[in-house]
Amino acid sequence: MSDLNKRPPRLKLEPAQQTQLINIQRRSLLRAGLTLGAVSMLTGCNLEGDEDVVDKTLWAMSRWNDRVQAWLFSGQKLAPTYDKSKLTNPFPFNAFYAEYNVPDLDISSYSLAVSGRVRDKQPWTLDNLRKLPQRTDITRLICVEGWSAIGQWGGVPLRTFLEHIGADTTAKYVGFKCADKYYSSLDMPTALHPQTLLALDFGEVALPPDYGYPLRVRVPTKLGFKNPKHIVELFVTNDYPGGYWEDQGYNWFSGS
């Protein structure tokens, strides 16, 4: 039981999460393993020798995959939650750079910028975010690199925040820009999911630098890379915003 916390994080997933991961792996295999012949048969185009067309076709197929998944999943199913005895300690740090390069943000002048399809575009201070209703969940973060860990995150449900700023919740995407040039985006149903948080706290304390201070997105129904840390801007849009890893071939939907 608790040895799950002591071992270096090995994947130990709930059945629903297993299916989720297997599906994601199967999809990447499919994407990587499809021969040009198979793609030609599927699309009715002769693709041999035209790398640009092959690339465009594979990307189109991946985007099609995202649309089918978004349609298949309601976006409102709850992720498993755990009790405090299951918390992973120490919690892994992960970013596209080493730990000593974690951005050095001046918290005293920090505010979250808001743009796009929203009524109120004033920036938000941390104090004002803390005045909104808060929620805390203990959930599992799953990284595509093959580890997972259980942590406690607290903050404002993204849904509450979107309602407060008069966001157009019929828009397709909510995008995030980070202090370290990382970026990501969520489909609107996931943004409105009750467990999706604008997280201010990790465990019992304000988010430490490694884990995304002063503000990160915590979305337990998605893979780790869709949980941007150090966010400085939130925007609502109908134009596909992509993401740092998503634009390098990781499946955009990446979750349930």
Ligand SMILES: Nc1nc2c(c(=O)[nH]1)N[C@H]1C(S)=C(S)[C@@H](COP(=O)(O)O)O[C@H]1N2
């Ligand atoms: N700003 C920013 N957010 C990020 C990343 C990053 O490199 N920069 N990495 C992502 C990845 S791949 C994972 S698995 C999680 C790791 O979160 P943790 O460091 O709290 O474990 O953060 C995600 N959010």
Ligand SMILES: [Mo]
């Ligand atoms: Mo990750």
